[in-house]
Every structure is written in structure tokens, then in C-alpha cells.
Amino acid sequence: MRASLIQISVNPDETVDARRRRAAALVREEAASDLVVLPELWTVGAFAYESFAAEAETLEGPTRQAMADAAAEARVWLHAGSLVERAPEGLYNTSLVFSPDGELVRTYRKIHRFGFDQGEAVLMSAGDTLAVAPCPELPFGLATCYDLRFPELFRGLVDAGARAFVVPAGWPERRREHWSLLARARAVENQAYVLACGTAGTHAGVEQAGHSVVVDPWGEVLAEAGRGEEVLVVELDPARVMTTRDQFPALKDRVLGLPLPATPPTDRNGR
Numbered sequence: 001m002r003a004s005l006i007q008i009s010v011n012p013d014e015t016v017d018a019r020r021r022r023a024a025a026l027v028r029e030e031a032a033s034d035l036v037v038l039p040e041l042w043t044v045g046a047f048a049y050e051s052f053a054a055e056a057e058t059l060e061g062p063t064r065q066a067m068a069d070a071a072a073e074a075r076v077w078l079h080a081g082s083l084v085e086r087a088p089e090g091l092y093n094t095s096l097v098f099s100p101d102g103e104l105v106r107t108y109r110k111i112h113r114f115g116f117d118q119g120e121a122v123l124m125s126a127g128d129t130l131a132v133a134p135c136p137e138l139p140f141g142l143a144t145c146y147d148l149r150f151p152e153l154f155r156g157l158v159d160a161g162a163r164a165f166v167v168p169a170g171w172p173e174r175r176r177e178h179w180s181l182l183a184r185a186r187a188v189e190n191q192a193y194v195l196a197c198g199t200a201g202t203h204a205g206v207e208q209a210g211h212s213v214v215v216d217p218w219g220e221v222l223a224e225a226g227r228g229e230e231v232l233v234v235e236l237d238p239a240r241v242m243t244t245r246d247q248f249p250a251l252k253d254r255v256l257g258l259p260l261p262a263t264p265p266t267d268r269n270g271r
């Protein structure tokens, strides 16, 4: 199974329309792959908070249409990254997955919003539902950027049948070490492929890390991008997930529902 991660540049000198056309063309060029991935909020830019409302789309909007057409034309599974979804109750950071027929088969609203008391954390609503894309060769769980810091989400995806995780992101350069480390950690602890696709460029003054990475279920980095726009192409062996889980069955040793100690619990910030 071949996967292509499109680490597209998001810079203010390109309009959203132009980038949408360019992204669709880049997806079509990856017709030799089985799975194609785009990053988080590549339309507007993950840190372009002031444009979120103006660029928000419904799930019937131009990005959905362009991505459905590109998936169908290339005959690929397409994780089209995420867009700012306009829903009646507010905005969401929503990922879209298309089948090779161009059908929208899964959506995922980012659960952990980034920014603490500002930015996405106040402008967007939080999703509350896990999603696993029904790709027959390799069912993959959906997580977005900051979600990578929350291992319990990934365990939930494993329990829901994920054998890989696709993580679109707009990760900043200044925390690049965390990105690479967390991608490997999520792969090792869950014995699953991690396909983590970031953006290149600088928008809203935030330099992007790039460094999209594909990690196998043993934690080995199969391919890693640099900082610029790039397409990472990698061969995956879906059988490797189950052989890893059978040969080193650590997931079976999970102990769930441990009782809390009698000492006073810490608060949610670990204090």
C-alpha cells in the first residue's frame, strides 16, 4: 500500500481559491498511491484566526467538492486534511475523508482545540466523537494536530479498530521536537502506523515546522520531510500492524480502570 503526504505551503501571498486548485492538482498527481493526505486547515492556515469566520465552509462547500472530484479522478483514499466548518451552532476544525469513488465517508471534528484561552480554543467548538476511516487495507483513526498530545484519544481509536493514525497538522517550527517525538510515541505505544502531515510556509507570523513523518508500528521512521513544500511517498505493509501486535502483545497487558490513590488528586493541570 502506497501513501502520499502532501506537505503544502500555506503563505499569505496565495488566495484560498488558488491554493484549493493547487491542492486538488497535487492530489491528482498522486494517482499511483492508495492513500493521499493533506494537512490541517491548509485552506485558510491554522493560525490565521482572523480569517476563520470569513473562510468557513459547510460540508457542501467548495473544498468538499474539489476534494471529492480529485479523489474520484485519482481513484485514491483521500484524507483531505481539515477545513473551518460552518455549522449552525458554530465553527469546527473538521477533517474529511473520501473513498476512491469520491464519497465523503468520514468526518472528524477536532476534539482538543489549541490556544488555551485564545485562538482556535475560543473561536471553534470542540468535537466529541472519535472517527475511524473504513479503508479496507488499513483502517485509520483520525486525529488533528494538538490531539497528538493526548494519548487517551489514540487508545480510543485503537479500541475502535484503528491500525494506523492519520494526523493532519499545522505544527509550529518552535515545537518541532515535540511533533517528531509524539508521532513516534503514538506509533510505538499503539503498535500502529502514524502518518503525520504538516504544512510548510509561514502564515499569521507563525513559521511552520513541516517535517511530515511516517512511522511504522515498531516506531521506525520510514520517511520524513524537510521544511519546504514536499510530497512524501512511502510504502506501507498493513500486515505489519498485526504481526507487531502478535509478536510483542503489549496492548493485551493494558490495565483499565485503575482506582485512584487515597491521596488528594491533582487538578487537570497536574498541580
Ligand SMILES: O=C(O)CCC(=O)C(=O)O
Binding pocket: 046, 113, 114, 144, 145, 146, 147, 149, 170, 171, 172, 175, 178
Ligand atoms: O501542540 C502544539 O504544540 C501545536 C498544536 C497546534 O498548533 C494546533 O493544534 O493547531
